[in-house]
Every structure is written in C-alpha cells, then in structure tokens.
Amino acid sequence: MSGKFLPVLLGTGIFITVQTGCIRVKSDPVEVKPIEININVRVKVDRELDNFFNDLDARDASKKAGN
Amino acid sequence: MKRFATILLGIMAMGMPLSVLQAQEEIGTIKARMGTRLSAIGTLKSSRLVGEGNKGFLVILKDSLTAEQKALVDQENADRGKVYQYIAAKTGSTPELVGQRRAAQIAVESAPGVVYQDSAGNWKTK
Numbered sequence: 001m002s003g004k005f006l007p008v009l010l011g012t013g014i015f016i017t018v019q020t021g022c023i024r025v026k027s028d029p030v031e032v033k034p035i036e037i038n039i040n041v042r043v044k045v046d047r048e049l050d051n052f053f054n055d056l057d058a059r060d061a062s063k064k065a066g067n
Numbered sequence: 068m069k070r071f072a073t074i075l076l077g078i079m080a081m082g083m084p085l086s087v088l089q090a091q092e093e094i095g096t097i098k099a100r101m102g103t104r105l106s107a108i109g110t111l112k113s114s115r116l117v118g119e120g121n122k123g124f125l126v127i128l129k130d131s132l133t134a135e136q137k138a139l140v141d142q143e144n145a146d147r148g149k150v151y152q153y154i155a156a157k158t159g160s161t162p163e164l165v166g167q168r169r170a171a172q173i174a175v176e177s178a179p180g181v182v183y184q185d186s187a188g189n190w191k192t193k
Binding site: 045059061 | 098150158164169177
C-alpha cells in the first residue's frame, strides 16, 4: 500500500499545484461611482440657476434681502 | 462651382451657432418676461394665495384667485419650465432635477411669510 500511496499523493500534489498555477486573478475595471457624477451635475445645475436667477431674485421682494 | 460650394459651406457653418444664439435670445426674452411679473407674483405669495412647490413651480393654495391671477401663475410656470429645460440641456441633467434644485434655493432664500413645500412634500411658512 505504501508503494502506491506515495506516488498517488505526489501525483495529487502536482495536480493541485498545476491547477492553482492556472488560476487567473481578474480585477474589475475602475469605474466612476454614480454619486460623483450626480454631485458634479448638481454643482453645474446650481451654478446655471444662479447665473439665470441672481438678478431676478435681487429684485424680488418675496426673497430675503442680501441673497 | 468652387465659389458656390464655399458660400454654401459658410452658410451651413453659421447654422449651428445661429441656433445657439436663438436659444440665448429666447432665454433672454423669457427672463425679461419673468422680471415683469415679479411684483404681481410677489403679491400673490405674500397674500398666501400661491406657494412655492418642491418641483420649482408655483402652486395655487386657495380657490379665490381670479382668472387673471390664475393666468399669471400659468404663464410664470410655463416660463419656469422652459428655463429648467434650457438649463437641463446645458448641464446634461433633467428638467425635474433643475426644478428641484431651484425649489431648494427658493426655500432658503424666501422672505418670511412665503409658503413653500419642503422636499418631503410638507407645506411650511417661512
């Protein structure tokens, strides 16, 4: 039994080593998170709203003075 | 033939910036119109006949508005919608988001006594 056991064990060990050596690790591509895109768009929107409405709001009595 | 092609290309090249200029002219006209309504809209808001909704539009709060006042509110909301569309196209967002951001600005900037709707849909008085 010991005559066959060692070769079997060795063969199994070689098999496992070869299989693990064939494993490829793949990393996911870098992606921009949606929340970052949303914040950028919000900033742009707020800026455009300010550009359009600033002088109207300055003349609007229903808005607080000094805004 | 070459001259004709050059002239034709020149006319076609003008087409793009002309449309941009047209949009800017139209937005300028809208802004001027909104400016003429400021006082009347302000009176409606201070009387609490209309409030500022959380989508960036005026909302009628009482049924006692005259037809003329209702028309004024409709005209103001129509112009606000056009402004939101213009800004949405310019920034790559949506008119809904632009309206919501404008509503948030109005909620902060409004004078005491103005009725406004918060983001959760609750009506409050400044």
